[in-house]
Amino acid sequence: MKPSSTPATGSLVSAQSAGAVFLIFLRLGLTSFGGPVAHLGYFRTEFVERRKWLDDAKFSDVVALCQFLPGPASSQVGIAIGMMRAGWLGSVAAWLGFTLPSALLLIAFGYGMSRFGGLADSGIVHGLKVVAVAVVAQAVWGMAKSLCPDRPRAGLAIVAALLTLVLPSTLGQIGAIAASAVVGVTLLRAAAATPNQEPLGILSRASGVASLAVFALLLIGLPAAAQLSASPLLGLLDGFFRAGALVFGGGHVVLPLLQSVAVPSGAASNAEFLAGYGAAQAIPGPLFTFAAYLGTVMATPVQGWIGGLLFLVAIFAPAYLLVMGVLPFWDGLRQRATVRAALAGVNAGVVGILLSALYDPVWTSAISSRADFGLALSAFGLLVYGRVPPLAVVLLTAATGWLLDL
Numbered sequence: 001m002k003p004s005s006t007p008a009t010g011s012l013v014s015a016q017s018a019g020a021v022f023l024i025f026l027r028l029g030l031t032s033f034g035g036p037v038a039h040l041g042y043f044r045t046e047f048v049e050r051r052k053w054l055d056d057a058k059f060s061d062v063v064a065l066c067q068f069l070p071g072p073a074s075s076q077v078g079i080a081i082g083m084m085r086a087g088w089l090g091s092v093a094a095w096l097g098f099t100l101p102s103a104l105l106l107i108a109f110g111y112g113m114s115r116f117g118g119l120a121d122s123g124i125v126h127g128l129k130v131v132a133v134a135v136v137a138q139a140v141w142g143m144a145k146s147l148c149p150d151r152p153r154a155g156l157a158i159v160a161a162l163l164t165l166v167l168p169s170t171l172g173q174i175g176a177i178a179a180s181a182v183v184g185v186t187l188l189r190a191a192a193a194t195p196n197q198e199p200l201g202i203l204s205r206a207s208g209v210a211s212l213a214v215f216a217l218l219l220i221g222l223p224a225a226a227q228l229s230a231s232p233l234l235g236l237l238d239g240f241f242r243a244g245a246l247v248f249g250g251g252h253v254v255l256p257l258l259q260s261v262a263v264p265s266g267a268a269s270n271a272e273f274l275a276g277y278g279a280a281q282a283i284p285g286p287l288f289t290f291a292a293y294l295g296t297v298m299a300t301p302v303q304g305w306i307g308g309l310l311f312l313v314a315i316f317a318p319a320y321l322l323v324m325g326v327l328p329f330w331d332g333l334r335q336r337a338t339v340r341a342a343l344a345g346v347n348a349g350v351v352g353i354l355l356s357a358l359y360d361p362v363w364t365s366a367i368s369s370r371a372d373f374g375l376a377l378s379a380f381g382l383l384v385y386g387r388v389p390p391l392a393v394v395l396l397t398a399a400t401g402w403l404l405d406l
Contacts, residue, residue: 017086018093024051025078025097029285032074032098039074039286047081054084065330068343070247071319072288075099079323083203095320099312102285103292107308109279110296113272125271127375127401128278129366131394134379135281136255136358141384143351152187153348156180160352164256168360173256174246176349184345185338203328211325215318219245233300236267237314240291245318253350254288254315256357263361267298270365282394291315375400 032042047053066076082094148154160176222241226234239261247254262268276293295311333339367373379397382388
């Protein structure tokens with residue numbers, strides 16, 4: 001296939017290009033371990049170095065945009081690359097290819113949790129809950145080093161953590177993000193990097209406006225519909241859509257939002273929630289596919305694989321609509337120092353939110369003994385200092401949890 005950075009023309013050619021995009025992203029979805037930063041490394045190797053679909057300047061601009069937007073950054077970069085290669089069909093193909101492998105694996109794990117009622121209290125599942133402590137701690141560690149490199153941003157992260165500890169709810173998390181953006185605009189202008197000037201030029205502004213209109217309609221309409229109908233299912237769908245619409249910083253940060261939606265409502269137990277989160281560390285692809293597991297195990301009228309796919313779409317829909325909506329306007333926005341400073345503040349606030357989530361619900365639900373702490377500490381050491389692949393650490397911790405339960 002001849003390298004090109006522009007969408008294919010003609011419906012047949014576009015469909016063929018979208019098929020090729022799907023197969024390439026399917027392979028990436030089966031092999032991309034290590035979280036969003038690692039995913040971006042795989043993308044650059046595949047599309048900049050190997051296939052030359054776009055150059056480093058455009059790739060960096062797409063990454064900058066997706067870090068600015070809420071949602072799973074690596075998935076949004078994939079959606080944008082698919083769009084640039086094969087139009088709207090390509091954007092959908094990229095998302096499907098990258099997302100389906102991990103989503104189907106988590107749906108299968110959800111069936112195991114539902115079929116075997118005692119599985120949630122088993123040693124294996126407890127080991128998965130413990131390894132979640134190590135994985136989130138690793139995420140906090142790595143994000144703090146890159147996003148809080150100076151005292152102002154480190155202090156901002158601590159304040160955001162305290163705020164979300166005092167207000168452990170979606171409102172507290174949104175408040176922390178908003179406050180972090182305001183502080184960023186006020187104090188962090190000097191820390192905001194200067195963007196490069198290469199234009200993207202992918203979509204028309206009319207397409208962008210239409211995507212943003214659909215996003216706004218769902219963001220406002222879903223909670224209104226849930227309240228008017230008193231439907232628990234609509235309430236959960238609204239919660240998952242809002243989680244996808246409001247999360248900055250990647251998959252780990254969605255943990256407290258989804259926990260506040262699924263567990264207090266009684267749709268899922270905390271043990272089920274953390275077991276699935278631990279299992280999600282053992283598979284490649286985006287962590288947002290955790291929603292497919294929750295949709296499978298939650299007590300709703302559409303649980304099982306249908307529920308898994310429904311809630312998977314609910315949490316990814318905002319990411320798709322936002323990246324399609326903002327792409328036509330990004331060239332102008334990224335030149336503004338105010339936008340870059342706000343993003344620097346939001347990134348620091350996200351570290352604080354994740355630090356708060358490390359304590360509650362992750363630590364408080366998983367660590368109850370010295371053995372648990374020792375197991376979590378060992379897993380953290382293997383991940384951070386031993387550079388052991390996450391899959392191996394998850395499997396080892398789950399097996400150790402099983403042995404300790406004998």
